[in-house]
Amino acid sequence: xxxxxxxxxxxxxxxxxxxxxxxxxxxxxxxxxxxxxxxxxxxxxxxxxxxxxxxxxxxxxxxxxxxxxxxxxxxxxxxxxxxxxxxxxxxxxxxxxxxxxxxxxxxxxxxxxxxxxxxxxxxxxxxxxxxxxxxxxxxxxxxxxxxxxxxxxxxxxxxxxxxxxxxxxxxxxxxxxxxxxxxxxxxxxxxxxxxxxxxxxxxxxxxxxxxxxxxxxxxxxxxxxxxxxxxxxxxxxxxxxxxxxxxxxxxxxxxxxxxxxxxxxxxxxxxxxxxxxxxxxxxxxxxxxxxxxxxxxxx
Numbered sequence: 001x002x003x004x005x006x007x008x009x010x011x012x013x014x015x016x017x018x019x020x021x022x023x024x025x026x027x028x029x030x031x032x033x034x035x036x037x038x039x040x041x042x043x044x045x046x047x048x049x050x051x052x053x054x055x056x057x058x059x060x061x062x063x064x065x066x067x068x069x070x071x072x073x074x075x076x077x078x079x080x081x082x083x084x085x086x087x088x089x090x091x092x093x094x095x096x097x098x099x100x101x102x103x104x105x106x107x108x109x110x111x112x113x114x115x116x117x118x119x120x121x122x123x124x125x126x127x128x129x130x131x132x133x134x135x136x137x138x139x140x141x142x143x144x145x146x147x148x149x150x151x152x153x154x155x156x157x158x159x160x161x162x163x164x165x166x167x168x169x170x171x172x173x174x175x176x177x178x179x180x181x182x183x184x185x186x187x188x189x190x191x192x193x194x195x196x197x198x199x200x201x202x203x204x205x206x207x208x209x210x211x212x213x214x215x216x217x218x219x220x221x222x223x224x225x226x227x228x229x230x231x232x233x234x235x236x237x238x239x240x241x242x243x244x245x246x247x248x249x250x251x252x253x254x255x256x257x258x259x260x261x262x263x264x265x266x267x268x269x270x271x272x273x274x275x276x277x278x279x280x281x282x283x284x285x286x287x288x289x290x291x292x293x294x295x296x297x298x299x
Contacts, residue, residue, distance in 0.1 A: 033077030052080060053087035060084070086241050092142045093238075096231050098135050100278030192219040228279025235275040238268055 031037050037045065052059075055071075059080070062071035074080050098104060108120055132140070196219070214221060 030078050033074055033080055037079075049083055052083045053090075056084045056087040056091075060088070088142075089237070089241070092139070093234060095135055095139050095142070096234060096275075097278055099133075099139065100227075100231060100275075100282045102282070104133065104135060224279075224283050228276070228283060231279045232272055232275045235271045236268070238271060 027038070034048070037048065040048065059071050059075045062069050063075045066072050075084055105120065108116055112120065
């Protein structure tokens with residue numbers, strides 16, 4: 001029997017879930033594995049959350065290789081699982097920022113010796129057909145894993161008859177983000193550009209020339225544009241993290257809770273604007289390096 005929202009028993013179920021005793025039971029299920037967490041001070045709660053978030057690689061490896069250990073069993077708890085997933089996604093966003101702002105290049109320029117600087121200049125000269133960096137490989141691994149996870153969850157939700165609109169919208173936004181992110185990572189990892197560079201070398205052509213002379217539909221230019229769009233959509237996924245609220249029942253319209261929601265919205269808006277700036281910086285940074293030289297030649 002399929003249950004629709006027009007069924008008369010749905011309002012009764014909602015009233016049952018909103019009951020204070022049921023709310024207490026839901027709170028115990030949510031904070032299972034962390035006794036006394038709600039009685040801690042806000043600073044102690046943030047410290048506990050930060051400690052679990054910093055240990056998310058240990059939780060993941062323990063769940064994969066030792067699921068019956070203390071760390072492997074703890075990640076099955078709802079609240080700890082939510083913290084681990086959120087920390088992993090924040091780490092993914094950090095990797096996106098590192099690639100967009102070329103942080104690894106700046107660090108090597110500041111701390112590298114002459115050999116590293118020479119290799120860095122060679123890599124920038126051959127950036128059109130070079131191999132991906134370590135950070136880009138990590139991003140590719142994360143995107144492929146997320147693609148597999150979202151695909152399995154979407155197929156399981158589509159096979160079931162009762163799926164809420166929020167879960168379908170979440171799956172749709174995840175698919176849009178990954179539909180842009182997977183091709184951008186594959187193209188940005190220079191598979192096509194590497195093939196073109198090797199073909200140019202076979203025919204004795206010069207494939208490495210300044211970026212302002214690249215064709216409009218160069219694979220690297222297309223991948224950088226797709227990477228910027230996927231960067232913005234990836235930061236928008238933080239909405240699902242901020243949607244978690246400690247109040248389990250229906251929220252009343254109060255000024256204090258509205259202020260918290262406004263701060264959350266402003267923080268997400270700032271992050272999306274920052275992601276847009278990162279994408280523009282990655283797209284136009286190399287043009288800025290050659291701009292003074294071009295202006296001097298024109299003058």
